[in-house]
Amino acid sequence: MESTIVWQPSEERLKSSNMMMFMKKVEQNWHIKLPDYESLYEWSIKEPERFWRSVWKFGGVIAHRQGEVTLVNGSMMPGAHWFPDARLNFSENLLRRRDDHDAIVFWGEDRIKRTMTYAQLYDEVSRLAHALRSAGVTAGDRVAGYVPNMPETVIAMLSAASIGAIWSSCSPDFGVRGVLDRFGQIEPKVLFSADSYFYNGKIHDCVSKLVEVRGGLPSVQELIIIPYGNRQPDLTTLPGARLWQDFLHQFIPEEIKFEQLPFDHPLYIMYSSGTTGTPKCIIHGAGGTLLQHLKELLLHTDVGADDRIFYYTTCGWMMWNWLVSALAAQATLLLYDGSPFYPNDTILFDYADAERMTVFGTSAKFIDSLKKAGVEVRKTHRLTALKTILSTGSPLAPESFDFVYEKIKGDICLSSISGGTDIISCFALGNPILPVYRGELQCRGLGMSVEVWNEDGKPLIGEKGELVCTSPFPSMPIGFWNDKEGSKYRSAYFLKYPNVWAHGDYAELTRHGGLIIYGRSDAVLNPGGVRIGTAEIYRQVERIPEVLESLAVAQDWEGDTRVILFIRLVDGLALDDRLKDRIRENIRRNTTVHHTPAKIIQVWDIPRTRNGKIVELAVRNVIHGRPIQNLESLSNPESLAFFKDIPELQDD
Secondary structure (H helix, E strand, C coil): CCCCEEECCCHHHHHHCHHHHHHHHHHHHHCCCCCCHHHHHHHHHHCHHHHHHHHHHHCCCCEEECCCCCEECCCCCCCCEECCCEEECHHHHHCCCCCCCEEEEEEECCCEEEEEEHHHHHHHHHHHHHHHHHCCCCCCCEEEEECCCCHHHHHHHHHHHHHCCEEEEECCCCCHHHHHHHHHHHCCCEEEEECEEEECCEEEECHHHHHHHHHCCCCCCEEEEECCCCCCCCCCCCCCCEEHHHHHCCCCCCCCCCCCEECCCEEEEEECCCCCCCCCEEEEEHHHHHHHHHHHHHHHCCCCCCCEEEECCCCCCHHHHHHHHHHHHCCEEEEEECCCCCCCCCHHHHHHHHCCCCEEEEEHHHHHHHHHHCCCHHHHCCCCCCCEEEEECCCCCHHHHHHHHHHHCCCCEEEECEEECCCCEEEEECCCCCCEECCCECEECCCCCEEEECCCCCECCCCEEEEEECCCCCCCCCEECCCCCCHHHHHHHCCCCCCCEEEEEEEEECCCCCEEEEEEHHHCECHHHCCECHHHHHHHHCCCCCEEEEEEEEEEECCEEEEEEEEEECCCCCCCHHHHHHHHHHHHHHCCHHHCCCEEEECCCCCEECCCCECHHHHHHHHCCCCCCCHHHECCHHHHHHHCCCHHHHCC
């Protein structure tokens, strides 16, 4: 791929960035010279203890330390422990501000608009924390949310964390089985849920599902219902359930008692979203989450107290947890719940203009959908405050970089980022002091010893291989729930290369320090022994105007594998031989003959997780007649029917 710079930071932006300020602080404190980001990155890898202490100080972490130990067992993965002498509270670090500055702005599609100041947020957390304590919640208890992305969800999480309870959430579009597969494993004491939510202009009821959910969670002692909108929910089918306002009514705001807990005290339980079995329950610690998010938000995203940061996410995706941590940077959270295309294709940009958004976070799929729809945002919106666009969820195609700069805004730091639920953070990030190269993630994150390895464990530059991390970092999971010996945790990340984190991405490290992600390594195609990332094919196929999206899998065939390409076309179009020939020619001309699919088949939908990621493995299992588990992880499981018993896959 040709490396083309599509954006450069201005001199003013360079000088005023948190990254540059941090570099100067490091130079002063450690008496070293750091001429550029590459030198800072190398120092952060070679001197991890000094680096993370520097992040701690720069981020103003509120904690009590009884010694100066930063890292124990620093050569062990897993097994390393950070800041063992520290005690802190996650919520205290997010609620350090208590003034009339906006803490949260909330839009529920075009129907609800609310604002909450930092002072109001503190008071509401105080009341709910007191109510939870009165209900018997203590450190280590699980508090779960079956909730939309709304202010009460943030309040509930912060209240639970202030006590030391463990927060876990999923979005209200999950079905009953999906909720029980997750919360049933962790046995929450308290469950928060909205009575309903909006999507695409319609009200979707949650109460009927809650009857079954509650029946499947005997551990729940308190069920708290959050009214969404202006209607009064009918709770007659949920005896003992209490409305949010009734649960809080007897408690007045007061100073919050923030429990001081070890650095590794559990904060969140997140869930794997694959379709290979019951979701894994991944436990993340308070200190590691806080420190990693401060680094990513303050330094890599350049977020400060005057920023107004948005990410389109549900409460079932780690980007919600990441977004909420911006409170520790004293920024304003812009929350949105509902369809990103209702009542129009540009509702999120309406939000950006109306609320002076400075950071706009979304998915690669959203940007591609705008491109396919021919939306030209810069003609209809000003976006004067917007300085950064973030994209994650799947690789952002080079053509989508072009679209952003041509049709959304020219002077913008477009940061494609990549990490995962597994680390509740990122391995590759944006950077306000580096150029943006077309089709690339700007850089490896500070303190993350990221490399790309071949099958023999040898580092590669300019070639494709496995993305790995060779040294411990603070936001590594504490472990998996109900995995006391740690065998499931070790087999998930450390089986391929002992003592090295193998993330499962197929990637390339470029010669100027950027990264290109080609898809999941377990979905890599291998026809004739040639390894092909699926994103390489999608990029070529989705250049064709008639194609909305595509999915490629490997089919076992005659002792080898062959590439099968499924495509979804613009409504009203049918796949014919002429279009097949164009698709094949475009792939062959821009990649290799090995990338060219043996079969191209039209389908009417493509399965994806609730976070918007397409699921090649589920389709591969279906076409081979293998069972699919954990269908609740999919937003559209019915789409798998399109892939069953396809006659074309039975012949040459």
